[in-house]
Amino acid sequence: MRYQTSKNKNFNNEKRTINIALAGNPNVGKSVIFNQLTGLSQTIGNWPGKTVERMEGYLEFLGYHFNIVDLPGIYSLSTYTLEEIVSREYIVSEDVDIIINVIDVTNLDRNLFLTFQLIELGVPMILAFNQMDILRKRNRDLDFQKIEKLSHLPALPVVAVHGVGVHKLLEEAINLLEAKDSKLKSNRNSKIKSLTSFGKEIEEKIDIVMKDLEKNYVPRENSPYPNRFLAIKLLENDEEIHDLVGTNQETNFLSNVQVQRNALEDLHGEDITTIISSEIYTNIQSFTDKFIINNPIKKKKINNYADILDHLTTHSIGGYILLIMVLLGIYCFTFSVGGFLGGLIDELFTAWSEQIYLNYNEDNILVKIFWDGGFGGLMGAIGGVLVYVIPFFLTIEILQDSGYLPRAAFLMDRVMHVMGVHGKTVITMVLGFGCNVPACAGCRIMETEREKKISIALTSLVPCAAVMTVVMGLVGRYIGLEWVLVLFLINFLVILLVGRILNKALPGIRTELIMEMHAYRTPNYKVILKQTWVRTKEFVYKALPIIIVLGIVLEVLLILNLLEPVNVILSPITVIWLGLPALTGVFLIYGILRKELTLVLLAILAENLGLTIAQLLSPIQMITFSLVSMLYIPCFATIIIIAKQTNWKYALQISILEISLALTIGGMFHFIFVLFNAS
Amino acid sequence: MVNDKKEYHVPLLKCLTECEKGSELTVVNVDSGYGAKRRLAHLGVFPGSKIIKKQSAPWHGPIEIIIKGTSLVIGRGLAAKIIVSCEEESCSD
Numbered sequence: 145m146r147y148q149t150s151k152n153k154n155f156n157n158e159k160r161t162i163n164i165a166l167a168g169n170p171n172v173g174k175s176v177i178f179n180q181l182t183g184l185s186q187t188i189g190n191w192p193g194k195t196v197e198r199m200e201g202y203l204e205f206l207g208y209h210f211n212i213v214d215l216p217g218i219y220s221l222s223t224y225t226l227e228e229i230v231s232r233e234y235i236v237s238e239d240v241d242i243i244i245n246v247i248d249v250t251n252l253d254r255n256l257f258l259t260f261q262l263i264e265l266g267v268p269m270i271l272a273f274n275q276m277d278i279l280r281k282r283n284r285d286l287d288f289q290k291i292e293k294l295s296h297l298p299a300l301p302v303v304a305v306h307g308v309g310v311h312k313l314l315e316e317a318i319n320l321l322e323a324k325d326s327k328l329k330s331n332r333n334s335k336i337k338s339l340t341s342f343g344k345e346i347e348e349k350i351d352i353v354m355k356d357l358e359k360n361y362v363p364r365e366n367s368p369y370p371n372r373f374l375a376i377k378l379l380e381n382d383e384e385i386h387d388l389v390g391t392n393q394e395t396n397f398l399s400n401v402q403v404q405r406n407a408l409e410d411l412h413g414e415d416i417t418t419i420i421s422s423e424i425y426t427n428i429q430s431f432t433d434k435f436i437i438n439n440p441i442k443k444k445k446i447n448n449y450a451d452i453l454d455h456l457t458t459h460s461i462g463g464y465i466l467l468i469m470v471l472l473g474i475y476c477f478t479f480s481v482g483g484f485l486g487g488l489i490d491e492l493f494t495a496w497s498e499q500i501y502l503n504y505n506e507d508n509i510l511v512k513i514f515w516d517g518g519f520g521g522l523m524g525a526i527g528g529v530l531v532y533v534i535p536f537f538l539t540i541e542i543l544q545d546s547g548y549l550p551r552a553a554f555l556m557d558r559v560m561h562v563m564g565v566h567g568k569t570v571i572t573m574v575l576g577f578g579c580n581v582p583a584c585a586g587c588r589i590m591e592t593e594r595e596k597k598i599s600i601a602l603t604s605l606v607p608c609a610a611v612m613t614v615v616m617g618l619v620g621r622y623i624g625l626e627w628v629l630v631l632f633l634i635n636f637l638v639i640l641l642v643g644r645i646l647n648k649a650l651p652g653i654r655t656e657l658i659m660e661m662h663a664y665r666t667p668n669y670k671v672i673l674k675q676t677w678v679r680t681k682e683f684v685y686k687a688l689p690i691i692i693v694l695g696i697v698l699e700v701l702l703i704l705n706l707l708e709p710v711n712v713i714l715s716p717i718t719v720i721w722l723g724l725p726a727l728t729g730v731f732l733i734y735g736i737l738r739k740e741l742t743l744v745l746l747a748i749l750a751e752n753l754g755l756t757i758a759q760l761l762s763p764i765q766m767i768t769f770s771l772v773s774m775l776y777i778p779c780f781a782t783i784i785i786i787a788k789q790t791n792w793k794y795a796l797q798i799s800i801l802e803i804s805l806a807l808t809i810g811g812m813f814h815f816i817f818v819l820f821n822a823s
Numbered sequence: 824m825v826n827d828k829k830e831y832h833v834p835l836l837k838c839l840t841e842c843e844k845g846s847e848l849t850v851v852n853v854d855s856g857y858g859a860k861r862r863l864a865h866l867g868v869f870p871g872s873k874i875i876k877k878q879s880a881p882w883h884g885p886i887e888i889i890i891k892g893t894s895l896v897i898g899r900g901l902a903a904k905i906i907v908s909c910e911e912e913s914c915s916d
Contacts, residue, residue, distance in 0.1 A: 220865035253891045254867055414870060417857075421864035422871060460881040554896050558884040566898055567885065656855075656898030657885050658862050663894075 168246035170217025236368030482532035489527030517699025536578030563643025576606030776806035848907035
């Protein structure tokens with residue numbers, strides 16, 4: 145449970161480091177606060193051994209070095225999701241000095257549910273009440289002195305989007321730490337008092353379990369959880385805590401916990417989760433009653449655009465029309481910006497290459513390997529992938545920040561059931577239209593391993609901007625748009641088919657959708673730009689090196705004349721089965737690197753031969769070729785992401801499944817046409 | 824909504840999926856698996872809590888409810904396992 149923090153980033157040893165964890169529900173403005181504090185210093189990584197994203201950043205403030213970790217948004221500290229487990233373990237690890245709990249005041253009760261549980265962890269905490277401006281617009285306010293008095297925790301009003309009160313949080317953190325030091329590092333758990341007082345009979349049971357714990361539980365060194373937290377979680381039948389305590393105890397008191405739990409359940413006639421949750425909510429109710437101030441001034445009825453938008457985007461007809469428009473919008477924007485920039489970069493590279501060839505001779509082997517292969521691969525990655533990825537990230541961040549994507553999930557939930565997943569997969573599939581790479585990475589939002597795997601497979605089959613290039617450039621240009629539509633239809637039928645196959649093949653059952661749909665809000669441009677930048681940076685670091693190396697490898701294969709044999713080896717498939725010219729074999733191999741290369745290389749070859757593509761491929765061959773390019777394999781960067789999100793075995797399985805599907809459908813297509821022509 | 828005329832009326836028990844949109848409901852039972860039950864309880868949906876059914880997606884899609892002022896979308900299969908009671912006025916068949 146030890147986590148490596150970025151302490152090594154602290155070059156200045158004189159400065160004291162304060163490690164802060166930002167905790168809170170999803171969509172409460174945590175990431176806005178995180179952005180306000182850390183600026184561009186942030187990095188995205190994964191939690192060790194987990195596929196949960198870890199956002200980290202740092203800043204210097206008032207002579208202190210702050211390491212800030214933005215924990216994933218969670219509703220509770222149970223073990224329902226990986227995010228909750230990760231957060232819980234991290235908060236109690238020694239890497240955290242202070243938690244800043246971000247609370248959305250427009251949704252106080254549910255936010256405090258997490259707060260009340262965080263308090264049980266006994267880690268020094270600051271309460272940041274965000275969106276105070278909106279609350280005050282509704283003629284309500286909070287009595288912060290009261291909150292501090294009741295909770296014994298520092299409580300501050302924050303308007304994160306405007307940066308109001310954000311740095312005050314850090315000042316408070318310094319105060320808190322100094323105060324703690326002056327008390328000679330007394331037990332860090334002693335000062336923080338639980339806010340939840342359960343009913344008498346529950347408290348009795350907690351006491352019994354706590355006494356048992358004290359007697360029997362031999363904690364591992366640095367056992368981080370306070371006994372009260374353990375006792376509550378044991379009563380709640382929390383699997384992780386159960387195992388943690390179970391492996392470290394001498395006598396078998398867990399059976400006693402079971403007895404206590406049963407007694408409580410019998411007494412209340414409800415199961416334990418309901419009992420504890422409703423008790424906490426009751427506590428929250430009486431807590432908030434003491435500090436919410438309602439100003440009895442006449443309420444202005446504001447025409448709420450957010451509500452109108454919500455109504456439209458979830459409408460049973462209009463909603464679907466808007467969904468299609470949004471999809472087209474993402475695609476058009478990504479495609480036009482990417483296409484424009486990509487064209488510029490291609491021209492730049494061509495001009496540059498001519499210069500290099502003039503100076504160093506085109507046949508120079510080093511020029512071939514490093515310029516054509518390595519640098520060419522890099523430029524290709526920038527001009528062919530990065531220029532699409534950036535505008536795509538931008539649109540996605542806007543959709544995400546505004547709150548549209550859950551609406552799409554709401555509308556499409558039913559359809560997705562057919563494929564064994566719920567509506568949330570639509571979110572990642574929408575992302576897939578721009579670029580499969582970040583979209584597959586986004587599949588981590590799925591709750592179970594099974595759903596993540598199916599989502600990844602479906603998402604990797606969504607035609608991305610690069611695939612669109614091939615289809616539009618070949619079929620759209622030379623044959624007609626109606627065939628483009630046919631190809632897309634086939635593509636979506638394949639997605640449906642793969643969904644059905646995986647639904648049957650993977651063990652387990654579909655979980656039901658439980659998803660918050662927060663109100664629309666104006667996207668914060670600072671957050672969007674920073675998130676886009678951070679995600680792009682991440683992509684550059686992880687994917688580009690691999691693409692460069694692969695470019696070099698392919699160039700070496702070309703020089704050694706190993707690609708010709710490849711064409712020959714592949715010809716049974718390409719020529720006999722698919723009815724394509726033998727030379728397409730290599731293109732399909734290159735297409736693994738970047739899908740649009742299949743078309744780009746075809747065009748280059750046609751040019752070299754003094755022909756047009758239409759003379760090189762018959763219309764049927766074009767359709768078959770596009771169809772195969774569309775389906776046959778996720779591009780290399782996507783495969784890497786799939787492997788990272790799941791494992792290499794699954795990435796391989798997906799690739800094989802998609803190759804066989806592409807070949808089956810491509811072959812069928814070819815032979816149907818042959819039959820038609822013969823008759 | 825206290826109705827004097829119907830002093831002895833018995834609240835109607837229904838599945839969440841069957842209720843009219845816009846009706847104000849009280850959760851009576853969540854008859855689902857442990858995981859979903861716990862998840863819902865943490866979000867405030869447990870026996871005794873007051874919810875409003877806002878809408879449901881077309882073609883037997885998921886249900887959107889309002890719980891403590893926020894929207895929550897619940898898959899239809901799960902919503903069918905949530906038993907609610909409602910005032911007759913808001914629950915007309």
